[in-house]
Amino acid sequence: MKSNKLYSQALSNNIKKPVTKSEGSKFNLIERQGDLFVNAPQNSSLAHCVSADFRMGKGIASIFKEKFQSVEELVSQKKGVGEVAFLRRNEQYIFYIITKEKYFQKPTRRNFENSLYCLRRLCEELGVKVLSAPKIGTGLDKLPPEFVRKTISKVFDGCDLNMTIFYL
Template sequence: MFTDQSFQTNANELNLIDIPNTQDFKMGKGIATIFKQKYNGVKELLNQHKNIGQVAILQRNNRYIFYIITKQKYYHTPTRENFELALSDLRRVCEELNVKHLCLPRIGAGLDKLPLEFVHVTIKKVFEGCDMMMTMFYFKR
């Protein structure tokens, strides 16, 4: 199941995802700055030595925070291929960790300028048949 809701930074105890992200985890713009301030852990993320197309993970209390790496530097634009590879790795990791509900910001279509329709279609394609609920949040201005 895939739903769209307005974003609240104090969202419950669900697992969260911050994507797209850069390999250097600078997180200087967009929703990434909120994740950086709220969950810290940049050094912990860097120590995982993840590459483009992979997922780095923080565990805070009873939740996981997933950082999908889709590009090397903040000023790069993620390719559709890297976006899909990263989502595929996210699915693998979620299945390994038995994650059943994932909350994510409206990803890729903001600063990274991926078409929202492509983002939705790719998420649905990658997670098809996966026993998981996904809720996409967006900033309400």
């Protein structure tokens, strides 16, 4: 596949990094106040962080669980930390960014970054151009907001994607 050429395994830390940038593509990150489920564009796919056990009992994850159901479908994908499970609902993808093993743990910076590279690869493979998410990594996961912002910008640099991060 085309996206397989875009990535290579980094020798020192197992993070999948882009080898080249697509000509003419650009990443746009916007942070805005609003309700993700009300204010996200109609053509937007959604993403949020979860644990590999898919408990989703607190925070916005519990809303995703209630709204989209299908926990068994997510579990059956057998994805682990640093990967992304997803559901397809009509023309929309719902991405579950797996940043930690158990719901009560906190993600490492490395696992957070690895999972974002996986998300980038999936967005490119599936043709996702518009993505909306809550403030990932900073709520219950307690990663520093500046680290999260810089990591998102680094990972998606050169990707033809508009990402909006919603906060209340």
